[in-house]
Amino acid sequence: MSEKVLMKGNEALAEAAIRCGCTHFFGYPITPQTELSEYMAKQMPKRGGLYLQAESEIAAINMVLGAASAGVRVMTSSSSPGISLKCEGISYLIGSDLPCVIVNMQRGGPGLGGIQPAQSDYFQATRALGHGDGHAIVLAPATVQEVVNTTTLAFDLADIYRTPVMILGDGALGQMMEPIDFAEVPRRQCPAKDWACTGTGMKRPHNIVNSLYIQPEDLERLVEERFERYAKIEAEEALWEEQNTEDTELVLVAYGITARIAKSAMNMAREKGLKVGLVRPITLWPFPKKPLDKLSATAKRFLCVELSMGQMVEDVRLVVNGRAPVDFFGRTGGMLMTPAELLAQIEERMGK
Amino acid sequence: MSATRMMLAGFGGQGILFAGKLLAYAGMLANKNVSWLPSYGPEMRGGTANCAVIVSDEEIGSPLVPAPDVLLALNLPSFEKFEPAVEAGGLIVFDSSLIPQTSQRTDVTVCAVNATSMASDEGLNGLANMIMIGKFLRASGLFDLDTVFRALEKCVPPSKAALLEKNKQAISLGYNA
Incomplete structure (x- = not known):
């Protein structure tokens, strides 16, 4: 090594x-x-x-x-x-x-x-x-x-x-x-x-x-x-990473640095017994449609998380195509959300 | 989940980022996952500087440290900014030569060390950061001295090898203070 x-x-x-x-x-x-x-x-x-x-x-x-x-x-x-x-x-x-x-x-x-x-x-x-x-x-x-x-x-x-x-x-x-x-x-x-x-x-x-x-x-x-x-x-050539998507009720979709914050929030949610998973696109073009298409049949909702006012969320909505609600949470202007802030968003959307 | 989230903060020029890098390297040598994230931009040029270091057994998610387990503060603005954010049960190490107050919190461990004065008395000017590291290692037990000395050898560039011994001396001084 x-x-x-x-x-x-x-x-x-x-x-x-x-x-x-x-x-x-x-x-x-x-x-x-x-x-x-x-x-x-x-x-x-x-x-x-x-x-x-x-x-x-x-x-x-x-x-x-x-x-x-x-x-x-x-x-x-x-x-x-x-x-x-x-x-x-x-x-x-x-x-x-x-x-x-x-x-x-x-x-x-x-x-x-x-x-x-x-x-x-x-x-x-x-x-x-x-x-x-x-x-x-x-x-x-x-x-x-x-x-x-x-x-x-x-x-x-x-x-x-x-x-x-x-x-x-x-x-x-x-x-x-x-x-x-x-x-x-x-x-x-x-x-x-x-x-x-x-x-x-x-x-x-x-x-x-x-x-x-x-x-x-x-x-x-x-x-x-x-x-x-x-x-x-x-x-x-589409590339992505999936975590905890076998039994997921809420699927987080995030890339880059935001995906790391999402992972922390997902782990906190899992500790509370919430069935949260993550799809992390590694290629943004081509956008990884496969995992989101598959999860559209089973997941209750999606939450796209970005450091923007909502851009990738449009690609997620194109793939999910009305089969489940696709929500968005973002910070912008150079601000990053904390895992705790994102966890609150997850809990609110799961009615907890 | 075993993770230590640390915030090191002070003025630009005090070696804050270097001290953080040293802890990150020590974590790496101890086979932990580590991340080091500096503040960047205009504050590098004379203003406040800080860096967030995480040492963890698990994969590191967010590299940000909004609520540190450990705060190393080397100036008053940093102390005032981060002291309230330290997690209960956490550790605050601060340079009492530069910070003329202490923490009123009873839910954290607070260590004052006269780092800048000690550095100046011992002919170790500019190494208050390493005295702080020594004090922190003693108070936390996060790494043994040997690991940190090996990390130091990785962090000090060959062009500054002459400073290696002084850095070790400063760390030991803080450790035994």
Whole structure:
């Protein structure tokens, strides 16, 4: 067994990226993500990679587009307001079928908002990381070890499906330290990047990376092909964790840091004899429909818990589709609920 | 469920986050689950600083510590803020050089230690945080000194190895105070 180390989520993410072959990082500092850029700035030059602090988030995402076109593993990271700036570039990356990893350590919004943890960018991450028909895979780790594992998975999925992948964390996950073991990280088989613009050596036709298609017939065909890929991702890549769902009357649905608070509240409720379970989506897109669909037949109600005014709750309602009431409880603006506060919500909804 | 939820609080620059990291590392070496969550933002630059550390036999849910079992307070604003929140049966260790009052609570154990003055008298300036840790270890028995010394070796970067002995000295001083 290798030795465990104690690292912040931000630093662990950066180290995991370097270990799985990320050689290029373009960023621009913003709280509460800055330690990630800082770690990259220190480590990349020592380990044969490139770190560049761009003049803006917009510049950084376009540098990601350039590096991804050349076939290298590339990443950028930011927090909420910075991600809004990157959205144009992310749409171009999606439209060019380019693999890359984008990190959002969410903070309160809208606008400059605050710097404390939030989950109010769920809609942006899962619905509209830019204009046009398109998606990015969105992964939402809940522990620092899971940050490490999902970072590796993010790079692998990006290469397998030729798509941007977002890691959606929050300020607390970025800032907190937990023990991690880099040896435990599983890997996927990735295809060769024969589409990359690496120079023809006068031995093959030019590869072209582009998102401009003037002929509507061509564009429709390309988008439809991309959606066939999305269907495969939805069928094969959804990830979630379930706890205590065998006999559940009330199902908590929460992701990331909120899922940890929900787990604490669930354990407190169980000690009081309340049949409470938890479904924790790990992929937010594709949204894990299976466990919620199954539980819709048996559970009496659902309670979606988020650090927002209610965003993921809409995906839960789409799956449950009227078969049981789906309630929502959230805090926003950088506030986190306590387990006791959530337990009171659970008790109220179960009529206790 | 056996978990110890700790809040360490004081001014930026007193080594609050480092002291918390030391306890988290000690917990890790003792094969416990641990989490360390700092306050972050403008308070890092001269204002109050605090960190929440949980050491637990079980998987750690929320990393927040709204009601600590243990409070280590190194300044008055932190003492005033967190003292009422400590769980009944909990432990408060505070630096009586900097906090000119004590807790009126009768449902918690209260330990005063003249940490900042002791540090200055013993030529251990800046190590009041480690004196506090020593006092806390003695009062709580959470970890033995050896585990904490091994954790210290993990926390002190090689560039500051010269400070290792002074840190150990400060911890022992607090432990025997």
